[in-house]
Amino acid sequence: MDAEAVFEVAGLSFRYERRVAASCASLRVRNGESVAFVGPNGSGKTTMLKLMNGLLGPFDGSISFMGRPIAKNPELRRRSVYVHQHPVLFAGTVRDNLAYALRLKRFGAAEAEARLEDAAERFGIACLLDREAGRLSGGETQRVAVARAVAAGADVLLLDEPTSSMDSEGDAAVRSMLAGLRRSGSTLVFSAHDESLVRELADRVVRFDMGRAIAGPGGETE
Amino acid sequence: MDAEAVFEVAGLSFRYERRVAASCASLRVRNGESVAFVGPNGSGKTTMLKLMNGLLGPFDGSISFMGRPIAKNPELRRRSVYVHQHPVLFAGTVRDNLAYALRLKRFGAAEAEARLEDAAERFGIACLLDREAGRLSGGETQRVAVARAVAAGADVLLLDEPTSSMDSEGDAAVRSMLAGLRRSGSTLVFSAHDESLVRELADRVVRFDMGRAIAGPGGETE
Amino acid sequence: MESLLEAVSLLVGGDRETWWTIATSVRFSLWSTVFAVIPGVPLGAALFLGRFKGKRAAVALVNAVMAVPTVVVGLFVYSFISRSGPLGSLGLLYAPGGVVLGQAALAFPLVAAMSYTGLQKLDPRYGETLLTLGAGPWRRLAAIIREGRYVITQATLAAFGRVAGEVGVSMMLGGNIRWYTRTMTTTIALDASKGEFERALSLGFVLLALALLVNFLSHLAVRDGR
């Protein structure tokens, strides 16, 4: 057990039905680290990220978050957020979506407002704030979803192909945001097919294949 | 009017509600051409592709397909297919999905089988054929959707960011497939944020901004 | 509840008439459900798929028709199958056919409304994909029904519940004739009117058990609804 470890995965194996969708002998993500999941389609990246956010279960083996088992771990919901590969937004405007997330994280009105404006600015969605969230384009939706997660201020971010639908501007925004978070000590785990993103932002790469996390320089996964 | 023109767009303007989501003074796509739509998020690429497939309406201006107005044009459904940015598959297996599309296009049993196997092979989804289609990963779903459209044998393909969720293998498969179709005379219109894809495959680029198709070397759009 | 006990003893006691009544109820309800689902599901799906003027009005009408009391549906159908009505020569009145017809007429809007409502939440991309692949209206209807099969199972179950539990139509068109058109609900109504509340309640429990059984069986049929 490592006091520094945010995630500690051991002997993990998860099946949706019969087939193992994600397995991992051992993986440790340290505080402030940035880890990229790469691998072919269907290799288990999304499954692993969801498992690490407590969205899937039950599984064999163990995942601990901040030193305690992930199940019913209140820290998990307070400190980490997962963003879907193809995110959905709630009914209402974009502003409502951000405000809702901020309310859930119990920010005071003034701070919430400031964070909201800041995130909108950084992700280039200020002009979308009063648009109906359900009616955005694919890339706009992804921007808002990432902005929502970042605004919510979790210091552990699990991002599933966060730039896949974005244009170059959005892509740049996410890159600079992730770089900033990294500097400020946040822990990042993200999946990506875009190699330049991985090269630029990851301290470490975990490769997936056929449902198995198979290698990561500096990581413990065999 | 150009006998060669597959699409002929003039004075087009479409609004979802109040705001214009896509407009285009004039655009001609010739038979056998490969046109890329590029532009920032929310600039109207998806909207334009859907309009060109008769999935959205009513609109101001005119779109004609093979020389006849797009509305109620039976050629449209026989000869062109649109693939969503984030596609959905039908209930049943992957094989069922492909077979269904082939049945709709009235292929005989033997030819349908051959086309199905060929598409599965080319897109690396042979191992997925008997999996439940609703339970695939993001990239697997996109592969199957593109394969389904290609197998259906339409010679006008409208692809909305066809590689956004794909791994490098899938990306390569789509590229080689599109290159092959281009050689064999199919007409392609696709949107993409990935510049290398555009450079490699497009005869011509149409740029979108704020809902307007604004420039295309060799195209008529002002 | 003592009526629960009585319900058990009613069944175990094996009173021939009670069993006959139960069987009749099941038969009538199943047939009515079938005849309500056959037009109801396609109507619901067509309302969902259709892009026509007056669609809102059509949906509102289907919803509103559900508010028509069973007695009125009964009367309406009566006016057709009465000997002096247009279908009088078929001899449906005070016969099983009349009950089935009336109950199907009653449940059909429910099936249509529930199918439509359930399909609403179906992703619009399904419809678009069908369209772009060149599926004609009938294929689209069939495919949408397939995608929405969970919803449609639910609508069917609700229809079964509605007809199994209704009294007005069975009374008015069946006549509650012993050994012929008497069902559990008309028996219950009769018992209740005779002040035999306990017996009526226990038959109610039997009906509930029956509905539970049908629900479980349907779950086996459509396993992975989600």
Place this chain on the structure above:
Amino acid sequence: MESLLEAVSLLVGGDRETWWTIATSVRFSLWSTVFAVIPGVPLGAALFLGRFKGKRAAVALVNAVMAVPTVVVGLFVYSFISRSGPLGSLGLLYAPGGVVLGQAALAFPLVAAMSYTGLQKLDPRYGETLLTLGAGPWRRLAAIIREGRYVITQATLAAFGRVAGEVGVSMMLGGNIRWYTRTMTTTIALDASKGEFERALSLGFVLLALALLVNFLSHLAVRDGR
């Protein structure tokens, strides 16, 4: 249809009693709907969100309860509010309160079942997003109800239709007392028993018109359901 004409003349004729009956029906139905929706929607949403043992059984039970005839629901509630029942001292029997209570009990499973069914088709990512953002169970319930508001409007309308159109409970718990608990449906049942089929049918049309009106009003309230 001559009964359609008669329906119009019934209303235009402005018979005070007819109008009074219509108003009473509306009042009872609205209150019953409110009291059915308040527990029904959260139950449906909780069934949708919940991950617990016996969930299937709970869903099946809710579905099955819909099959219980109105008379039985009436009897059941009767056993609580009759003078010798536990709630006897409230004086609900043969009074508006009894009708509203009984009808709410009747419609509540329908609301729960329809909410649950409709929400089924809601994308699972909604629930996951709520969870990951740290929403507790109550927030999730509220947010899911909000996302599913179209479905829930439909369920509410169906409940309104169900209670506006039912006879058994109104008769048994209200007693069809003139100028007190007489509603359109009990009037219709009375007319039918008097052989006044035409009048009954035309009141049925009035009820249909009323339900249509409620449907249209609700459409105005929830514009962009889709």
Place this chain on the structure above:
Amino acid sequence: GKEAAPAARPAPANPRVRLATTTSTENSGLLSYLLPFFTEDTGYTVDVVAVGTGAALKLGENADADVLLVHARALEDAFMAAGHGAERRDVMYNDFIVIGPAGDPAGLEGSPDAKAAFARLAASGASFVSRGDKSGTHVKELDTWKAAGIAPSGSWYKEAGQGMEQCIIMAEGLQGYTLSDRATYVALKDKTSLAILFDGDPVLFNPYGVITVAPSKNPAINADGAKAFLDWLTSERGQGLIASFKLEGQTMFFPNYKP
């Protein structure tokens, strides 16, 4: 008797007769008692459709019943006058009784006649449940109020608009009074604590008639069966059986066919 009951006769061509009747004859058990004898004697089986008197007559009018057994003299006469019926005969009568809480808070017991009993009812303010459905019972009740010179209204007077049984159950629930026919009351007796508090005034007699529906109305009408039922019910055998039908040891219906 005009109708002998031969032991062996050929089965009738159309053996199902549809009888529309009021709930009192069905729910008191009279029909379940009589019909097996009728079937045995004639080979006809009877489909009983028990509805309100008005509805029964309407079914006759629409030719949806072959024969009617009802009690609403004025309406029956109108039915015949309109040509809907082929033949009408008196069959039997029973009587109406006033029932109420055993303690008799309105002090009905010992009233000299129906008028007086109703007057006491109105004066006491005790709840009274009226059928309110234009049935024979309701008409009789209204006539009696009129004879007593009272226009009943107020919260004590509950116009229920339901069947006899339901009204008795309501009167029980409200601990109030109601006017009932004897047969229905006796059939319900062990379900209610209400007692007979006034009876015996001849104005409260309740005559039943049997009517065959005019066969000319519709070819589907089983005219032979209807006629057989009418004949049988008014035959010596039918009349005798009616007289022998007893609930709790009391005769419920008194045959009164006069050829």
